[in-house]
Amino acid sequence: QQQVKQSPQSLIVQKGGISIINCAYENTAFDYFPWYQQFPGKGPALLIAIRPDVSEKKEGRFTISFNKSAKQFSLHIMDSQPGDSATYFCAASKGGSEKLVFGKGTKLTVNP
Amino acid sequence: GAGVSQSPSNKVTEKGKDVELRCDPISGHTALYWYRQSLGQGLEFLIYFQGNSAPDKSGLPSDRFSAERTGGSVSTLTIQRTQQEDSAVYLCASSLRGTQYFGPGTRLTVL
Numbered sequence: 001q002q003q004v005k006q007s008p009q010s011l012i013v014q015k016g017g018i019s020i021i022n023c024a025y026e027n028t029a030f031d032y033f034p035w036y037q038q039f040p041g042k043g044p045a046l047l048i049a050i051r052p053d054v055s056e057k058k059e060g061r062f063t064i065s066f067n068k069s070a071k072q073f074s075l076h077i078m079d080s081q082p083g084d085s086a087t088y089f090c091a092a093s094k095g096g097s098e099k100l101v102f103g104k105g106t107k108l109t110v111n112p
Numbered sequence: 113g114a115g116v117s118q119s120p121s122n123k124v125t126e127k128g129k130d131v132e133l134r135c136d137p138i139s140g141h142t143a144l145y146w147y148r149q150s151l152g153q154g155l156e157f158l159i160y161f162q163g164n165s166a167p168d169k170s171g172l173p174s175d176r177f178s179a180e181r182t183g184g185s186v187s188t189l190t191i192q193r194t195q196q197e198d199s200a201v202y203l204c205a206s207s208l209r210g211t212q213y214f215g216p217g218t219r220l221t222v223l
Contacts, residue, residue: 099157102156
């Protein structure tokens with residue numbers, strides 16, 4: 001079964017706009033929720049991560065919003081730039097050092 | 113310092129052949145993970161090594177897949193009798209305290 005569901009599959013945003021990617025999880029034992037950014041031909045790179053004791057975490061233009069009761073979390077990219085064009089993956093794990101369960105990814109295109 | 117490295121970057125093989133994929137983790141990282149990324153799919157966990165503990169092999173899709181980690185450092189993922197459905201990018205990651213750092217992957221094509 002798919003433990004982490006990610007949407008949308010693809011997203012097109014104009015430069016300067018806000019990109020929003022959503023994820024939902026099933027396993028309430030998950031307690032670590034990272035977002036990874038992947039450029040073609042490269043491995044995924046950690047963008048930002050959150051634990052369920054906070055509802056929001058912001059790092060620069062990137063914000064994670066977390067809703068524990070709804071078992072949902074989302075990535076917001078403010079002032080989106082063409083250089084943000086990549087595939088974004090949400091993930092979850094039980095304990096930060098455990099195996100990650102990934103969503104299927106969102107291909108983001110930011111038009112200039 | 114150096115990141116996670118993987119070799120080869122690309123591997124083309126014939127159905128039925130065995131392949132070995134190598135991962136060099138970041139020096140000092142105690143945990144090492146293998147994932148598989150198929151076209152249009154997310155990353156699928158394969159196996160996880162943590163220090164001297166027994167590896168978590170729960171993600172290996174069949175007994176044709178195996179992995180070892182020698183001396184707590186380099187790891188090799190072996191796929192025996194490769195099948196066309198094994199074609200994918202195989203990613204290795206390592207971590208010390210939670211954050212997993214990924215290598216560039218090995219793209220495996222089985223003809």
